[in-house]
Amino acid sequence: MSKIKNAFQNGKAFIPFVTCGDPNLETTEQLIRAMEKSGADLIELGIPFSDPTAEGPVIQGANLRALSGGVTTDRIFEMVRRLRRDVKIPLVFMTYANVVFSYGTERFAQKAAEVGMDGIILPDVPFEEKEEFAPVFRKYGMDFISLIAPTSSDRVTKIAAEAEGFVYCVSSLGVTGVRKDITTDIGAMVKLVREANPEIPCAIGFGISTPEQAKKMAQHADGVIVGSAIVRQIGELGEEAEKAVSGYVSEMKAAITI
Amino acid sequence: MEQKEGRFGVHGGQYIPETLMNAVIELDKAYSRYKNDPEFQRELTALLNEYAGRPSRLYYAEKMTEKLSGAKIYLKREDLNHTGSHKINNVLGQALLAKKMGKTRLIAETGAGQHGVATATAATLLGMECVVFMGKEDTERQALNVYRMKLLGAEVIPVTTGTATLKDAVSEAMREWTNRIDDTHYCLGSVMGPHPFPTIVRDFQAVISREIKEQILEKEGRLPDAVIACVGGGSNAMGAFYNFIGDSSVRLIGCEAAGRGIDTFETAATINTGKLGIFHGMKSYFCQDEYGQIAPVYSISAGLDYPGIGPEHAWLHDIGRAEYVAVTDEEAVNAFEYLSKTEGIIPAIESAHAVAYAMKLAPQMDKDKIIVINISGRGDKDCAAIARYRGENIYE
Numbered sequence: 311m312s313k314i315k316n317a318f319q320n321g322k323a324f325i326p327f328v329t330c331g332d333p334n335l336e337t338t339e340q341l342i343r344a345m346e347k348s349g350a351d352l353i354e355l356g357i358p359f360s361d362p363t364a365e366g367p368v369i370q371g372a373n374l375r376a377l378s379g380g381v382t383t384d385r386i387f388e389m390v391r392r393l394r395r396d397v398k399i400p401l402v403f404m405t406y407a408n409v410v411f412s413y414g415t416e417r418f419a420q421k422a423a424e425v426g427m428d429g430i431i432l433p434d435v436p437f438e439e440k441e442e443f444a445p446v447f448r449k450y451g452m453d454f455i456s457l458i459a460p461t462s463s464d465r466v467t468k469i470a471a472e473a474e475g476f477v478y479c480v481s482s483l484g485v486t487g488v489r490k491d492i493t494t495d496i497g498a499m500v501k502l503v504r505e506a507n508p509e510i511p512c513a514i515g516f517g518i519s520t521p522e523q524a525k526k527m528a529q530h531a532d533g534v535i536v537g538s539a540i541v542r543q544i545g546e547l548g549e550e551a552e553k554a555v556s557g558y559v560s561e562m563k564a565a566i567t568i
Numbered sequence: 569m570e571q572k573e574g575r576f577g578v579h580g581g582q583y584i585p586e587t588l589m590n591a592v593i594e595l596d597k598a599y600s601r602y603k604n605d606p607e608f609q610r611e612l613t614a615l616l617n618e619y620a621g622r623p624s625r626l627y628y629a630e631k632m633t634e635k636l637s638g639a640k641i642y643l644k645r646e647d648l649n650h651t652g653s654h655k656i657n658n659v660l661g662q663a664l665l666a667k668k669m670g671k672t673r674l675i676a677e678t679g680a681g682q683h684g685v686a687t688a689t690a691a692t693l694l695g696m697e698c699v700v701f702m703g704k705e706d707t708e709r710q711a712l713n714v715y716r717m718k719l720l721g722a723e724v725i726p727v728t729t730g731t732a733t734l735k736d737a738v739s740e741a742m743r744e745w746t747n748r749i750d751d752t753h754y755c756l757g758s759v760m761g762p763h764p765f766p767t768i769v770r771d772f773q774a775v776i777s778r779e780i781k782e783q784i785l786e787k788e789g790r791l792p793d794a795v796i797a798c799v800g801g802g803s804n805a806m807g808a809f810y811n812f813i814g815d816s817s818v819r820l821i822g823c824e825a826a827g828r829g830i831d832t833f834e835t836a837a838t839i840n841t842g843k844l845g846i847f848h849g850m851k852s853y854f855c856q857d858e859y860g861q862i863a864p865v866y867s868i869s870a871g872l873d874y875p876g877i878g879p880e881h882a883w884l885h886d887i888g889r890a891e892y893v894a895v896t897d898e899e900a901v902n903a904f905e906y907l908s909k910t911e912g913i914i915p916a917i918e919s920a921h922a923v924a925y926a927m928k929l930a931p932q933m934d935k936d937k938i939i940v941i942n943i944s945g946r947g948d949k950d951c952a953a954i955a956r957y958r959g960e961n962i963y964e
Binding site: 361367370377406409411413434436439457458459460461463464465469480484485 | 583584587588589743749849858859
């Protein structure tokens with residue numbers, strides 16, 4: 311068990327996502343520190359991938375900007391090492407299987423753990439393929455975080471039973487991105503997870519952008535994940551995004567703190 | 569030829585978002601049920617024969633054989649199929665399967681537009697909705713096929729992300745599938761993607777090698793010495809190879825698109841320049857950089873302009889059962905013109921890659937040897953682009 315559980319001991323967890331290197335790594339580093347200060351309980355660091363098939367246009371754009379700026383996996387590891395001098399909250403990577411596989415899964419896990427990462431999310435590695443990755447990360451003390459989706463139905467039980475860190479509950483069909491309404495019965499989804507694994511925290515992501523949505527989602531779960539709404543601000547404000555992002559994180563954390 | 573379910577050696581698998589897992593499991597179950605269902609097979613055979621015009625001819629290219637003065641050359645005429653390529657074989661199978669599964673909408677990716685046209689055609693025939701994703705760049709270089717798809721009632725969505733070519737069309741079709749699964753089947757056009765697609769598409773394309781075998785035995789009383797096909801994702805090659813895999817005397821040769829050359833960045837030759845990776849639902853070889861970023865590949869042929877290759881080809885390469893050679897734009901264009909002028913057959917620029925390699929290989933072989941080239945599609949769609957390549961500006 312990594313220290314990811316700490317993220318869920320401060321009321322409902324607020325989990326922001328940023329794409330590393332968008333628009334450059336200095337800005338990402340600054341934003342991560344600012345988000346911790348503003349109440350983020352855990353941060354997802356996206357390692358950009360050329361062809362992010364689970365992302366909507368907003369995060370696709372961020373991936374492209376970051377890669378055009380020359381960011382690499384090694385430079386992201388070095389950024390995390392610098393951040394770990396003072397940033398205490400759990401940090402997890404979110405990227406695609408090929409980024410890890412091409413680096414060498416063992417080499418990637420070892421390096422990620424060494425610089426201070428706590429977990430990894432690979433949206434293109436489902437339950438059936440996780441044995442190729444999860445045990446390697448476990449060996450280095452990192453959690454392999456599983457996702458469940460509105461279409462998972464009979465699969466929820468087995469996924470939850472083997473889940474590590476937290477369960478990432480995908481709120482809606484489709485790819486990442488801001489949505490006006492979330493119609494999935496989140497309560498029922500979380501209930502199934504809890505029945506299978508009473509210990510594991512559940513965080514809900516995909517489509518959440520407003521404090522009202524976050525509050526509503528938090529009633530059903532242990533945490534709320536927000537990506538596109540933050541990445542959009544960074545896309546618009548670039549190096550000047552810190553103030554807006556900090557304000558937004560504080561507002562979202564307040565909304566889910568009852 | 570699979571070992572573990574959905575794996576070809578280390579290749580294959582199901583590297584896709586959780587949202588799609590139940591959809592591919594459902595597809596796998598339905599396919600397992602219908603592939604051995606005589607009623608399904610009867611319906612499919614009727615469609616292939618009566619509607620698509622199968623079996624396709626195995627034509628002895630006498631003039632080409634004489635000119636090259638080496639091995640005897642036969643052309644498998646998939647270009648004569650309805651819609652103009654081998655793509656219809658797979659599409660009729662998948663569309664019929666989707667219909668049995670209660671799906672009412674087909675989505676597809678397309679590169680050159682041949683798979684898109686085939687899917688639009690099958691959708692029309694079976695009364696289904698159809699949406700085709702096509703890279704913006706490809707909609708421009710294959711404008712005629714865009715018009716054909718629209719004429720057939722399909723919606724064509726130009727994809728502007730990434731390199732705006734085939735790989736981005738696949739990504740966008742996958743994204744759309746995660747968005748709408750209940751009534752929608754993703755009619756994947758090649759032997760790639762997550763299990764069970766590589767197996768399903770191979771099985772539906774295997775009709776090509778089944779026919780070649782029967783036809784060559786009838787004409788020559790023996791098996792060919794080499795079967796040559798072009799490879800992007802690899803569906804026509806897999807179809808042409810499959811029933812010969814167990815016949816070790818038959819050389820299986822896949823021709824990859826080298827673009828401007830495998831020593832340049834403007835290439836799409838995956839086996840020749842790529843390395844093992846995970847993308848588009850499968851483990852296989854991909855053109856990529858040292859950090860696993862997928863490379864922006866290039867070929868004059870929109871249908872071969874893809875940075876990966878189907879997992880079963882990757883495995884045939886690993887075990888040395890098939891050879892994968894690289895053919896440049898220039899060689900393919902020469903072969904396009906050569907076959908047109910020699911045999912009066914205008915091949916698709918994709919298929920011209922296979923013709924080009926046969927032109928090199930045949931003269932090195934004895935006259936009692938036999939080569940079969942799979943002419944996967946016809947070249948009408950390419951005439952404007954080849955004219956431009958030769959510096960002649962014509963309107964389509």
